[in-house]
Amino acid sequence: MSGIPVFFIGASGHIGAAVLQALHAAHPELPIRALVRQLEDVDHLDSLYQSCVASVLGTLEDVGIVAEEAARAQLVINCAPNFALPLPTLLPSLSSNPHPQTFLLQTSGAARIWPPPSGLTPHPKIWSDLTDLSSLPTDTTHAAQDITVSTYPGINTAIISPTFVIGKSPSVRHKHPIIFPDLMHVTRQQGQAFVVEQGKNLTTFVDTEELAGLYVLLVGDALRCIRGEKQVDENIWGEKGYFFAGGWEVSMREFIVDWLLPVLEGNETSKTWLRNQEGKGVKELGLGEVVGSILGRFEGQEGEAWSRHIAEGFGTSMRIRGDRGRRYLGWEPTGRVKLGEAVEAVVRYFEEREKSITEL
Numbered sequence: 001m002s003g004i005p006v007f008f009i010g011a012s013g014h015i016g017a018a019v020l021q022a023l024h025a026a027h028p029e030l031p032i033r034a035l036v037r038q039l040e041d042v043d044h045l046d047s048l049y050q051s052c053v054a055s056v057l058g059t060l061e062d063v064g065i066v067a068e069e070a071a072r073a074q075l076v077i078n079c080a081p082n083f084a085l086p087l088p089t090l091l092p093s094l095s096s097n098p099h100p101q102t103f104l105l106q107t108s109g110a111a112r113i114w115p116p117p118s119g120l121t122p123h124p125k126i127w128s129d130l131t132d133l134s135s136l137p138t139d140t141t142h143a144a145q146d147i148t149v150s151t152y153p154g155i156n157t158a159i160i161s162p163t164f165v166i167g168k169s170p171s172v173r174h175k176h177p178i179i180f181p182d183l184m185h186v187t188r189q190q191g192q193a194f195v196v197e198q199g200k201n202l203t204t205f206v207d208t209e210e211l212a213g214l215y216v217l218l219v220g221d222a223l224r225c226i227r228g229e230k231q232v233d234e235n236i237w238g239e240k241g242y243f244f245a246g247g248w249e250v251s252m253r254e255f256i257v258d259w260l261l262p263v264l265e266g267n268e269t270s271k272t273w274l275r276n277q278e279g280k281g282v283k284e285l286g287l288g289e290v291v292g293s294i295l296g297r298f299e300g301q302e303g304e305a306w307s308r309h310i311a312e313g314f315g316t317s318m319r320i321r322g323d324r325g326r327r328y329l330g331w332e333p334t335g336r337v338k339l340g341e342a343v344e345a346v347v348r349y350f351e352e353r354e355k356s357i358t359e360l
Contacts, residue, residue, distance in 0.1 A: 119197030247333025
């Protein structure tokens with residue numbers, strides 16, 4: 001297949017699988033090479049996309065593979081969960097390859113504007129990706145990698161920074177949002193829905209499919225630039241190319257009581273987790289209780305660091321506005337969130353996990 005070569009990192013993840021599906025639907029002509037870790041992922045991509053997506057078996061630690069793929073690509077999309085890991089190899093290889101223009105879509109996260117956790121009061125600051133770029137913190141999670149990517153010479157870069165991602169994904173192993181296993185673990189342990197302190201912290205959520213739509217719009221802009229249909233816009237690429245992705249702001253208490261609880265109560269399996277639930281009430285937990293409960297399920301295993309962030313996130317205000325995507329790309333998230341599908345996915349996750357433990 002001829003066309004603009006694309007290298008896709010993280011195609012089997014929750015966000016990456018949704019982006020790949022949306023991208024293929026919008027641009028089936030693109031020859032995409034996707035880095036995947038397991039043969040199961042290869043089989044899955046082959047069944048979905050046939051020859052349109054070529055699987056590259058490897059990991060982010062396989063620097064030779066990452067370097068080789070970046071050296072031939074004109075567009076790289078990085079949706080890897082550990083999205084900083086491939087950068088030392090990826091950036092120089094992409095920058096020095098023979099294509100006259102190269103583009104990188106880099107996934108980040110709204111932990112870039114992470115204030116101290118507090119469920120007692122919402123943080124007053126709402127961050128805009130149009131008016132607040134120059135004042136973004138430089139010492140927070142993701143800050144170092146964001147700065148490196150946005151200022152790297154020889155590449156047109158755009159950074160997508162979502163907050164809590166909610167919705168179902170076509171991924172084989174990550175159909176549920178990354179926050180859900182930890183959220184449901186504490187809920188099951190308590191026998192009741194919970195918030196941190198009073199749950200007054202405000203956070204912006206985004207639906208998985210609508211987030212994927214922002215990536216597709218950015219890819220479309222990159223393709224038009226590569227084809228000579230338009231000039232590279234500094235408002236979209238480079239140091240200004242930072243896109244907050246959020247569509248729906250609510251307090252954590254409102255999210256739990258008005259949105260999540262009705263879905264949990266309507267599912268035959270998940271409603272059994274609410275053994276101590278009384279009406280619409282929620283249990284108010286200290287941040288230390290939530291962190292301890294979540295980290296207790298890992299016992300030093302991989303994933304502990306991410307889950308600490310998630311645990312603190314349940315008590316943190318992450319308030320953003322995706323003004324740049326709206327103004328320059330026409331991205332208009334509706335705020336619709338398919339919680340039912342997401343809960344179904346995480347219910348199956350726990351059922352399968354417990355079945356595998358029982359069979360050991």
